[in-house]
Amino acid sequence: MSLMRRDSTMGRDRLAQTRIALILESEGLGLEIGYHGHSCVQLTHGGHSLIIDPFISGNGLAVTRPEEIKVDYVLLTHGHTDHTLDAVPIAKNNDATIVAIHELATYMSWQGAKALGMNLGGKVSLGFAEVQMIQAFHSSSVIVDNEGQIIYAGMPAGFIIKWDGMTLLHSGDTALFSDMKMIGERNRIDLAFLPIGDLFTMGPEDAVTAAEWFGAKKVVPLHFNTFPPIAQDGEQFISKLAEKGIGGRSLSPGEKMTL
Numbered sequence: 001m002s003l004m005r006r007d008s009t010m011g012r013d014r015l016a017q018t019r020i021a022l023i024l025e026s027e028g029l030g031l032e033i034g035y036h037g038h039s040c041v042q043l044t045h046g047g048h049s050l051i052i053d054p055f056i057s058g059n060g061l062a063v064t065r066p067e068e069i070k071v072d073y074v075l076l077t078h079g080h081t082d083h084t085l086d087a088v089p090i091a092k093n094n095d096a097t098i099v100a101i102h103e104l105a106t107y108m109s110w111q112g113a114k115a116l117g118m119n120l121g122g123k124v125s126l127g128f129a130e131v132q133m134i135q136a137f138h139s140s141s142v143i144v145d146n147e148g149q150i151i152y153a154g155m156p157a158g159f160i161i162k163w164d165g166m167t168l169l170h171s172g173d174t175a176l177f178s179d180m181k182m183i184g185e186r187n188r189i190d191l192a193f194l195p196i197g198d199l200f201t202m203g204p205e206d207a208v209t210a211a212e213w214f215g216a217k218k219v220v221p222l223h224f225n226t227f228p229p230i231a232q233d234g235e236q237f238i239s240k241l242a243e244k245g246i247g248g249r250s251l252s253p254g255e256k257m258t259l
């Protein structure tokens, strides 16, 4: 009888512990991640929100409309249209500031948006979060098709975002590079957004190595399936990560998750 009682108490304790673990796992600190397709993610927490690389109106897979986006800041990793298309309208609608590398920020300010320029290695406080600009290996320009012009838009970049004890990394469009290890040594990355589309950026195999080098606990893949040349299997990428002990989730446009 007493043995049985002890067993059932232990069972209840275990159940309670499991329940607490599940709550912590599912709720975390409550930072909401919204995926708008391609490389566009929106982070929302504590009454504030920022969006990175808004390319929504030109993305046939997107389910959101740029007019619906409510944010305090718009972060841009580089000047290519598939990362910047809706930046100015979203910034203007929300009286939000565009944060980008100096040249691109200047270009955005010429389009009538509020803009804050920074450069690689620099940090800026947004009040509710701290953003550091990190390097990316890619190219960056604004291509003015009808004038046959390519405007220099500064270096391409990624961002490390520290927000209420959580650290997120958006690598921007990039190849694999060995200083990802150095960035991983100096930061505890809770979640990394990494491109997996290949052709213009890392493919899935290099992105798994990037996740390891960044020391990311979780990864959300970006920059794939938007156009046929960058078709990839997001779920297969997640299982390759799992083989290395790294968590992750492949989101569909319009889907949300909580960190």
Ligand SMILES: [Zn+2]
Pocket (backbone or CB within 6 Å): 078, 080, 083, 138, 139, 173, 200
């Ligand atoms: Zn690009």
